[in-house]
Amino acid sequence: MIVLHDILAFLVTLGILVTIHEFGHYIVARWCGVKVLRFSLGMGKVVYSRRFGKDQTEWAISILPLGGYVKMLDAREMGAENIAASELPREFCQQSVWKRIAIVSAGPIANFLLAIFLYTILFVHGVPEPVAKLRVIPDTSIAYQAGLRYGDLITTVNGEQVQGWTEFRWKMMQAGVAGANSVLEVQRFDDAIQGGTKHISISVPLKQFNAKDVDSDILNYLGLNLARSREVVLKRFLPESPALRAGLQEGDRILEVGQKPLLDVIDFIQVVNANPAKPLKLLVQRKQEKFEIEVTPASQDANGKTVGVLGVELQAALPEMVMVQANPLQAFVKSVEKTWDTSIFSLKMIGKMLTGNASLKHITGPLTIADYAGQTSRSGLITYLGFIAVISISLGVMNLLPIPVLDGGHLLYYSLEVLIGKPLQDRYVEMGQRIGVFLLLMMMAIAFFNDIVRLIPYFGRLMS
Incomplete structure (x- = not known):
């Protein structure tokens, strides 16, 4: 039952993300006057379809659920001689380079907008978060040597307010990947002073942190853990x-x-x-x-x-919780910032992987995503929507990578067209496509390998 639940959660997640991504391409193509022949959820053979609208666009479900596509009137696929003269103005390649850029970039942008929308809803509703209070800190740890102590409540990281443990961990991870030290403002209980608490500024060194260690969690690297309930029942x-x-x-x-x-x-x-x-x-x-x-x-x-x-x-050792909440305007601004920060962090990690400064273990595939989709959906709607937002950002970033066959590869071609004043020659495009397919196959192989290694304990639990 757990496996079936995880598969269903994964398919729902993928269906939402692919639909939003492809609808971005579809709606902008329509705005630009391009004729859309088919909108497919899934790849491969069409198993169900219906036609709607003035153009009789085919809305289809295809047999392979991993992906989707929008098929437009395109002379490169159909041949210009097979397109009626009256239809040529609505053919994709006849559009200006700026319209083609808008159509191609609309898919990833739609994913970012989905993440902003979901985060805004979550922040307005309120997200329960563990308070950023520290548990026992080993006296040999980096955090202890820097001056952090058991019971310290983190209030800011590098001048930015922290409302919960997840936000604290995220800001520390960003600083660690950037190789910059973090200045923490902490609230510490002290019964020797009036009011019982004092505020302290502590600099935590992160310049020696290796991004390859992100798998093990930067807070573990520092020797930090989340404080739990003191009751042992x-x-x-x-x-x-x-x-x-x-x-x-x-x-x-x-x-x-x-x-x-x-x-x-x-x-x-x-x-x-x-x-x-x-x-x-x-x-x-x-x-x-x-x-x-x-x-x-x-x-x-x-x-x-x-x-x-x-x-x-x-009895479960539950942490002290706080409701992270904001009014609609604050929630929107915070959502935009979170989406931007997550996107930039993803790009930095990709850069570090390419230069060998971060582990390729960070590349995950559909098996891991299905596992996380199942876990988050079982944790409740709030957690599941947050997961969809994160994956939507990842999908948007991945599609913007300048790899031929991805949206980013097409944007690269069109950017070169803007610079040189004419489209690239077909032989260069074809060569790029082959390279792009090879790179994607390599990434998929690494992702599946990482998935299998990561999920061996999970399958072991199911068999026991």
Whole structure:
């Protein structure tokens, strides 16, 4: 059922993105007076079609769902001799170079507009985000050496306000890829001063960050993690588990281990895992009563390492949340900025991959997109719409790359035509098409390889 759900979510995502992209080409072609013969959702053999309008444009669904196209009246495909003289003014190649540029660029622009529209809706509605508050920071980490501490609340990055954890991570990733240091404004609790909090400016060095490490997350590179709820609450027990035998009950709160206060659920799990077959003294709160219990974690093998386990499920360690929201005008401006920033970041990453400064593992294909589509759709409509916006931006950026057979390749031809005052010779165009097909096949091969490597654990879970 999960696989079917993921496939359906992927097809819905792809259908929306391809329809919007191709409709951009279609509507601008119509505005420019070009006759549109077919609008196809999907590639290959047409399985269903209907004709509408004065031009009897064929609206079709084709057998291969990966893509789509708008077929216009084009002498390069049909031959000028096969086009009626009355129709020639509406033929694509008869249009000015500026009209052809507008028609070709309309597809990627439509994807960017879709992202702006979706982000505007999300920001007006409100997006729940974890607060940008820091968890335990290892004293050997870059972040700790820079001066960040447990419980710090990030308020700005390089002078730009941060409303949530995702926005904080995004701004840090942008700075890391650019190789620039980040200046963070943090709010820190201090009971020694009036009001209990103070504001501190901290410079975090990022110049040594290698963009190849983006896969591992720049915040992990710095030693930063999201703060979680400090409550450690026991839920369901396994039969004959060490926790049950020790007398612990559902709903018990663990306050301390060995007279050391716990920071959160992760802290408790780490302590238990580090002490297989060793007795631990717990301070427990049960309703209004507090008392101590001694429990000995059982030993269990995990990836070749012996760890301690108590055989009890813990209540999810949820972070403190904030609703990121804006009025319509602010939401629109923020959406434009986010779409622009994401596009520029994507281009920078592509540039770094071409120069060998970033890993080719960042290239993903339909399998990974289908996996993410399924995950985000299960998380709710807000998360799913955000995912569609991100993929729409990626589709727009990819299609603008100056690779023949993509929209960007055609724009390259037309830009050269503007510069030299005449269209490129057919042999140069044909040579470019061959190069473009080769490059696309190479990218697809890398994408599928990365997909398979990335999703091996996913398929393993399905088979287990």
